[in-house]
Amino acid sequence: MEGNNNWKYLIKEETVSGLTTLLLDIKNNHNQDELIEKIKDLETQISKLQKTKKYWLVWEMEKEPEQIVLDCQRKLPILKEVKDKFLKSDESWKANILIEWDNFHALQVLNYTHKESIDLIYIDPPYNTWNANEWKYNDKYIDDNDTYRHSKWLNFMSKRLTLSKELLKENWLIFISIDDNEQAQLKLLCDEIFWSDNFIANIIWQSKTWSSDAKGIDTITEYILVYAKNKLLPEFTKNADWYDKKRYKLRDEYFSERWPYYLDNLDRWWLRYHDSLNYAISIPDWSSIFPNWRSEFLNDGWTWKWWRQKVKWWLENGYIIFKKSKSKNNWWWVYYKNYLYSDNEGNLLERWTPHKNVISNLKTWDGASSIKNIFWFHVFKYSKPTELIKYFIKSVNLPKDAIILDYFAWSWTTWHSVLELNKEYWLDLKFIICTNNEWNICEEVTFERIKKVSKGYSNDKWAKTEWLGWNLKYYKTDFVEVENVQLIDDKQKLELTYKAWEVIAIKEWTYHEISKTPYFQFFENNKKLVWIYFIESSKWMDQFKNTLKQLSKSKNESVIYIFSYSEPEYSCKDFNVPNLRIEWIPEPILKIYKELNKKI
Structure with a gap:
């Protein structure tokens, strides 16, 4: 320690780093006088820090850690298809994805299958109101008697927002519905996760006209926080809803x-x-x-x-x-x-205004009524109207084949909105939705809603709606049990590879299984062929190569996933197949799970 004058630790800026460095010095230092001087200096800085006004979000994170998150230290999540819930609306190779189970597990899997691949996220998380039976933390309902309910909610949300941020493409957005119970805290949390520079808007939505039990000032609004992954990159559309629809209401062939x-x-x-x-x-x-x-x-x-x-x-x-x-x-x-967009000379006009951060023409009742039309009774008292979600999606200039994610999809409004937009504007939007099955809501309500809407449903005694189409794959999360996710043995690696084939099929959008043997497995869509080679052995490789060569002739692209305990030695030249890509498993999956567990 002699000659070391750099032992003043800036606790105010880097508390953890300063304490860690100090402890290392203490372990290696035997000069008691110098130690006493350092401790006094540390006490002085702590005293100053306590008097300093702070501006950041602080909550009791470790008072009661979330058990689902802790379980992921010894469980590797995978997906298993529920085949009897496959909805086939047409003969195309395309399919949307539903994942039933806790969304934390689903987001972990999606970080492998769809990292930086999602164009837009909309979520409607629990509002953490005073109502009992609204949401659970560690299998217990949170109510107004829980003094740590705000901390638990923030702990719950921060982990899921952190995971979902990694899924967004660099140039797109997340929309988050919330009300006054957590809006202020959520804004600070999102400033921390997405960075305050990427804040886009706090949309005020007049969700109702009045409350029968209101006293004093009636709260009739909710909020939608909007953040970008990079604020400079999203492209917003022209506001097509600014004009007077009661006046401009006629249409013709032009x-x-x-x-x-x-x-x-x-x-x-x-x-x-x-x-x-x-x-x-x-x-x-x-x-x-x-x-x-x-x-x-x-x-x-x-x-x-x-x-x-x-x-x-x-x-x-x-x-x-x-x-x-x-x-x-x-x-x-x-x-x-x-x-609206043509003058009396026949010239096209550029009439538009920016999207506003106030929405007043859509109400919660519209969403509840929409669901009632499907089931003939009120399933939800409060549900977002499809037109609201459609407005968010239409507000940004998404690609025609954009992927929309909703991981609090209890009412499936996002899914319904996407299908309607596809039908109305001839789009090819895809969706991934995640929800738990609390009170059998996924199987008995949300899944039934998608069945009815996909195939067309009677919304009263005389009318039948038009079908909205699209195929759906229904998955549940499953797990590979391990002792420690950071230390996986070879047997567990092989087990993960055998069980992860549906995860790979989702990643490559190849849902049709051609064949499966104990040694390899084949999937396809109309343009791509995907193989998984399960055994780190050359014994079956010749047969594998011959099958691969025959099947790949009719495809534009081929992908091989090769199991290996270390990085495989094979290259594309070894297979003599055009437009071939080789991936290694299971290490890339494990790497993502390990990184996520460290991050959260």
């Missing part, structure tokens, strides 16, 4: 370009009358009409709004419409169309 329109009379009375605007227009009954329903030229002060050449162009391009009078024989009304 809607995709000109958008909706309203009608206005083509003739009018002018103070500045001019003969050039007083002329005959041919109408559908092959006669002619002058302004003010006249059948002949007359100066009564009435004219057409535009000159003859312009009206002729309007007639040829669908801007004029004729309507026969219901009250007067042989009378015709002549209207022109005022399009």
